[in-house]
Amino acid sequence: MDVGSISAGSATAPSGRGGNRARQTLMIAYDGSPNADRAIRYAGHFLRAESAVVVTAWQPGGMTPARMSTLAGGMQPFVDTQLDAGVDRALEDEAAKINERGVALAHECGLSAKGTLVEVESTVWGALVAAAEALDVDLLVTGTRGASGLKALLRSSVAERVLKHCHRPVFIVPAKCEEQPQVTL
Numbered sequence: 001m002d003v004g005s006i007s008a009g010s011a012t013a014p015s016g017r018g019g020n021r022a023r024q025t026l027m028i029a030y031d032g033s034p035n036a037d038r039a040i041r042y043a044g045h046f047l048r049a050e051s052a053v054v055v056t057a058w059q060p061g062g063m064t065p066a067r068m069s070t071l072a073g074g075m076q077p078f079v080d081t082q083l084d085a086g087v088d089r090a091l092e093d094e095a096a097k098i099n100e101r102g103v104a105l106a107h108e109c110g111l112s113a114k115g116t117l118v119e120v121e122s123t124v125w126g127a128l129v130a131a132a133e134a135l136d137v138d139l140l141v142t143g144t145r146g147a148s149g150l151k152a153l154l155r156s157s158v159a160e161r162v163l164k165h166c167h168r169p170v171f172i173v174p175a176k177c178e179e180q181p182q183v184t185l
Helices: 034-046 065-071 081-108 124-135 149-154 158-165
Strands: 003-006 025-029 051-058 113-119 139-143 170-173
Touching: 025 034, 025 124, 034 081, 034 139, 034 170, 051 081, 051 124, 081 113, 113 124, 124 139, 124 158, 139 158, 158 170
Parallel strands: 003 113, 025 051, 025 139, 051 113, 139 170
Antiparallel strands: none
C-alpha cells in the first residue's frame, strides 16, 4: 500500500480535468471513525470512478514555540526539537496506519484506491480542500460526526466547512445513515 504525503504545490493531476473527462477520481476523507467507514461503504456502493484516493489529515503534535507561546502568556519557552520530531513522527505513523485501514476498506468495497496523508497546517477542512485541489479530484467524499444541539451550534463540522469552501462536488454521508447501504435489485 502506497501511503505517501502531498503538498498543494507538488501533487500531479490524476483526473485530467482540462482534457479527457472519462477518467474520474474520488477523494475520500478518512479519519478511521465509524462515520468515515460508512462514507467509504456508501462511495463503494453508489459511486463509480476509475480511482479513489483515501486521504488522512494529520497534525504535528509537538509543542512548537508558536503553539507554546499562547500557553506561556506570549513568551516562547525553550522546546526540545528532538522530542518534537519524535512526537510528530509517531503521529504521522499513526495516521499512516489509519489511512492503510481506509484503503483496505475501499478495496473491500470495490474501489481501486490508494492512500495519502496530508499535513494540517491550519484546519483539517482546509487541508482536505487543498488536497482535493492538489489531486485535482472530481468528487470529494466525507462523512459527518453527527453532532447535534449545542455541540453542533458551538462548532461547525469539518464536512460543513469542506462543503462551503471546496470548489468541487462533495458527497456527504450523514452519521445517521445505516451502517451498510441498502441493497437494491
